[in-house]
Structures are given as C-alpha cells and as structure tokens.
Amino acid sequence: MIRDARVLRAGFVPREVEHRDAEVNHLSSVLEPITNGEPAETAIVTGPSGAGKTCISKFVTEKLREEVLDVETTYVNCWRNYTRFRTLYQILDDLGATIDIHRQSTPHDELIDRLQQHDGPRTVVILDEADQLEDPSVIYDLHDLPQFAIVCIANKEEELFSRVDDRLVSRLRSSEHIRMGKYHDNQLYDILRARSKWGLEKGVTSDDQLYRIADAAAGDARLAIGILRAAASKADRKNCDRITDDILIDAAEDARAQIKQKSLDSLTPHQRVVYDLVRDHGPLGPSEIHERYLEEVDEPRTLRTVRTYLSKMTQYNLLEAEGTSRDREYSLVDSAAASPM
DNA sequence: GTTCCACAGGAAAATATGGAGG
DNA sequence: CCTCCATATTTTCCTGTGGAAC
Numbered sequence: 560m561i562r563d564a565r566v567l568r569a570g571f572v573p574r575e576v577e578h579r580d581a582e583v584n585h586l587s588s589v590l591e592p593i594t595n596g597e598p599a600e601t602a603i604v605t606g607p608s609g610a611g612k613t614c615i616s617k618f619v620t621e622k623l624r625e626e627v628l629d630v631e632t633t634y635v636n637c638w639r640n641y642t643r644f645r646t647l648y649q650i651l652d653d654l655g656a657t658i659d660i661h662r663q664s665t666p667h668d669e670l671i672d673r674l675q676q677h678d679g680p681r682t683v684v685i686l687d688e689a690d691q692l693e694d695p696s697v698i699y700d701l702h703d704l705p706q707f708a709i710v711c712i713a714n715k716e717e718e719l720f721s722r723v724d725d726r727l728v729s730r731l732r733s734s735e736h737i738r739m740g741k742y743h744d745n746q747l748y749d750i751l752r753a754r755s756k757w758g759l760e761k762g763v764t765s766d767d768q769l770y771r772i773a774d775a776a777a778g779d780a781r782l783a784i785g786i787l788r789a790a791a792s793k794a795d796r797k798n799c800d801r802i803t804d805d806i807l808i809d810a811a812e813d814a815r816a817q818i819k820q821k822s823l824d825s826l827t828p829h830q831r832v833v834y835d836l837v838r839d840h841g842p843l844g845p846s847e848i849h850e851r852y853l854e855e856v857d858e859p860r861t862l863r864t865v866r867t868y869l870s871k872m873t874q875y876n877l878l879e880a881e882g883t884s885r886d887r888e889y890s891l892v893d894s895a896a897a898s899p900m
Numbered sequence: 901g902t903t904c905c906a907c908a909g910g911a912a913a914a915t916a917t918g919g920a921g922g
Numbered sequence: 923c924c925t926c927c928a929t930a931t932t933t934t935c936c937t938g939t940g941g942a943a944c
Contacts, residue, residue: 642929827931845907864932866908884940885906903944914933922925 560795566758567788569781572617577753578746579615582737586619589735590708593681594627599708601698603731605716606739609779612712613687615739620683620710629680638688643697650674650684671700674707687712690719702730741778748773750780751787759791763801775811785814822875830868832856837878842888845869 565571576583582604592599604612620632633653635646651673684701690713692698701709713719716736720728742750751769764787772790776783790810794802826834832855836848843851848869849862860868869889872878879892 644929860931861933863909863934867932870909882941883907886941887907901944904942906941907939909937911936912934915931917930918928920926922923 560760560763560800561758561791562760563758566754567784567791569785570613572614572621573753573757575753576611576615576618577749578742579611579739582611582739583615583619585735585737586615586710587622589737590619590623590683590710593630593683593708594623596629596681598705599683601702601709601711601731601734602737603711603713603716603719603734604737604739605713605719607714607741607778609776609781609783610739610741611780612739613685614780616685616687616710616712620685623683631680631682632685633682634685634687636687638691641691643692643700646686646692646697647671647674647700654679654682674701674704677706681706681708683708683710685710685712689713690715698731742780743778744770744773747776747778747780747783751783754784754787760800763791763794768802768804768807771807772811782814782818785818786811789813789817819877822877825875826872829856829860830872833865833868834872834877837889838891842881842890844888848889 561567566573586602586604589602590599604616606612617634620630623630624632631654633650635649637646654677684707686692686698686709689698689711698709698711701707711719711731720731748766748769751772752766755764755769769787772783772786776786786807787810790802790807793806793810793813794800797806799806823831823834833848833852836851836855837843840851845866846862849865852865853859869878869880873880873889876892878889881888881890
C-alpha cells in the first residue's frame, strides 16, 4: 500500500510545490544575483509552523543548484545549533573546511576568517528557526560576507528583531521579506492529494478522508502530512489495503502526540516536573508553581530559573500564558480540542 | 491618582559540564 | 587519572510594567 515512504516523511521536498508560487518566485528573484556570481540580499521568511517556510527555502535552493553549477547550499537548524560557535561550525562543516578546528585553539574570529577566506562557489546559507538563536549576531557576521547569501527562517518577525541589536535591525529591515500565511483547507487538501498520489497506492485514501485531515490540521501542513503518514503506517502494519476511518482517528491523535512528545523529550527533569505540575493542577501563577515545585524535587532551582523554564515552554507551545502582570497564569495548551478529527 | 506587589525578563557573576591534552 | 578551557546552566541582582487595593 505504500509506494514511496520518502514522500510522506518530514523534511521531504516535493518536485512541485503547491500554492506557493508567489513566495517561490519572490525568494528565487532575491537569490537570483548569486547565479551571476554577485552578492544577493538577505531574505527573511516568516510564517506559522507548517506554512512551508523550510520547504520552499530548500526547494528554491535546490532549483538554483540544478540551474547553476557554482552554487553551494548549507542548511543550519538553529534550534539544534543555537550558539554562535555551533552555527558557524555547522556551516564550515558543510563546506568541508573544519579539518583542524578545535574548540580551544579556535576562537570565534577564526571561524569568521575561515568563512571569509572561503573562495569556493557562492553559497546560500539557510538559517532555519533563526529566532531560536541565543546570539543572533551570527546573522551579522554572515551579513558582512558577500560570498554568502542568507535565508533567515523564523516564526515571527518581531521575535527575530527584538533580539538583535539596532545596527542589524536597520540592515535587516531593508532586506527582502517573504511572509507566509497558514494554508487554507483546500490548499492543504491539494498537498495531501499530491503526497498521497506519489507516496501511496491508488485507492488507499478517499477524498473525504483527505479533506478531514486537512480540516483537523488547521492550516499546518507538517501536521497534516504527519497524520497521513501515521495513518498509512498504521494501516500497513495491520495489513489493510486501505485506510479506514478508525485508523484515521487514531492517527490524528498519534501525530499530535508525537509532535508534543518531541518537545517534551527535550525538557530537563526539572522542567518536566514543572510541566507536570501545571498539567495536573490547572492554571497557576509562577509563585505557586514554584512553591509546589519545591516540594517535589531535591535540589530545587530558584524562582527566577523556573520563570525561565516557563517562558521557554511557552515558546515551545507546551504551555500557555494568560495575563501580563500579577494576573499571569500558566496552563496547558490543548491542541487536540482546538481541531478534533 | 498613588502605592504596592508580583511579574517579566536583561545583565552579569557564579557554578556545573564536557572534551582535549597531558 | 587530572587540568584547562570553552560552553551551558543557574543564581543574583536588577529595572520596568501593570493590575489591585487604597
């Protein structure tokens, strides 16, 4: 029943991108100078999760490499490589220039020097989740190097700008900005139909089911494809030749749970205690959370640290904050209730 | 209005962690 | 094994904000 599993995997870049022609063309034209060996403007791509930011960035750079010989591409996930050192290291590594770099003997400036001296082909650097960078000055470092074109991907423009210093803000403001919105239900349906066509045997899914997946995913293509993938692999394991409605409902829950589990796994034990506390005891203010937390653990962290945990978990969409001041309370985000299958 | 207090989150100092080289 | 060094995390100290009680 599965024809090509790659098509349903996260991070797959399709041969044709659906419903993003304007954005694809925009980004292509920004990067166009690089095909003539000229420096290109920095591009900023923003939009909610599952809007196709990473997908079109990879798509456009791959197209570029098909057309032109002397272009390299590197992709850095800043969520994983969130320090300046790691980001630069990752780029050098992709370029194959890390041979003799050691952490002690190699100060940051030398990494920059290396990049500067890199006289290979022009390179497009994709900085995914750039708003997660602890020290966004790395964008500034790269900005100065004409042989690199930068594509910054972030959820919200403000979150990216609020953390960089003024010099950089003024330079980024003038860069090309590609804004992407959530997909509409029928656009998501088209995406699902295409993936289903290439990835699954004929007749495995019905149109009605694809519409329901699109509806449940609420504009998030990553979630929609995740549900389709979960449903297909469930049906495959059960040796069904088509996806039943029961399987679909299960798959929707699984896909959501998987996404949540991924964030949950990245929490430290202390952060996990805080999360469980909020989950079990409903909306709570920071002080009350901390008091309860003190009773739960040995070697507790301070209130300030717990506040940092809370804001981090809010960023990861695990918790929700209500109120701005004394009235602030944290509660769980209830993703399943927002869009049931 | 004014005052008070819990809160958010920045900055910097302190401490813990981890990897390389002895 | 230990030491050194950079990095990661936590703590301490702090400023500014807005809701609530007066």
